[in-house]
Amino acid sequence: MANFNTHLTGAFAVSAVLSLTVYKAGLVNDSGFLICTALGTVGGLLPDLDSDHSTPVKFGFNIASLIVAFALVMHWRSQLSLVSLIVLWFIGYGVMRYLVLKWFKKVTVHRGVIHSVPYMAILGLLLTCLSYYGFKNDVVISWFYGLFLFLGALVHLTLDEMYSVNLSGMTLKRSAGTAMKFYQHKDNWRYGIIYALLILLLFAAPPFAPFWQTVANPKPWSQLKVGVLPDIIEDFLQGSEVI
Numbered sequence: 001m002a003n004f005n006t007h008l009t010g011a012f013a014v015s016a017v018l019s020l021t022v023y024k025a026g027l028v029n030d031s032g033f034l035i036c037t038a039l040g041t042v043g044g045l046l047p048d049l050d051s052d053h054s055t056p057v058k059f060g061f062n063i064a065s066l067i068v069a070f071a072l073v074m075h076w077r078s079q080l081s082l083v084s085l086i087v088l089w090f091i092g093y094g095v096m097r098y099l100v101l102k103w104f105k106k107v108t109v110h111r112g113v114i115h116s117v118p119y120m121a122i123l124g125l126l127l128t129c130l131s132y133y134g135f136k137n138d139v140v141i142s143w144f145y146g147l148f149l150f151l152g153a154l155v156h157l158t159l160d161e162m163y164s165v166n167l168s169g170m171t172l173k174r175s176a177g178t179a180m181k182f183y184q185h186k187d188n189w190r191y192g193i194i195y196a197l198l199i200l201l202l203f204a205a206p207p208f209a210p211f212w213q214t215v216a217n218p219k220p221w222s223q224l225k226v227g228v229l230p231d232i233i234e235d236f237l238q239g240s241e242v243i
């Protein structure tokens, strides 16, 4: 299995490059860019959250609690007074850090169902729903948030899978194929519940079409082509085309 630092770096690198790309294309704004990078990184730590006393649990939950607390304050910043905002910040942080973590530890089994693709898809969809219905964010950015969280988690599972291949001898370790999982027979009823929940969430989720239209629209991407390389190299390439 890949260790904590590898997960942190891997998920950060992938989500930072991708969110910078969509940011440059004008698909997300400044705060969207930062939040997408943060969510992708958090996503990269999520699958290991079920190892109860590990660094990732504490670290991941600290980050998640902070993000939730800040998101709450950002959302109600114009409606509430300063004192109420501070109280809201502490309540948001406390509920996440202590109540949700406690509940989370209770329902998870180490390296069980949480370390799987469908479970991570559920978390991504929940985030999209929370952003759209709860925080009344735009549908496109809500999908970006959920997908970035899911992407970070996929990076995690891929890294675990890669590390289960013994690189020196190119032989497979016993753990090969257990990281990137969709189903496991010993947890069959748990997976039943997970897939049922996934289907429910797919129905409940905000419409995907507006997001898809935005991403599939070639216009923002053509804008990206202009600024993809430093000016010096672009001038050079254009110069050589003329010749």
Ligand SMILES: [Zn+2]
Pocket (backbone or CB within 6 Å): 001, 047, 048, 115, 156, 160
């Ligand atoms: Zn893992």
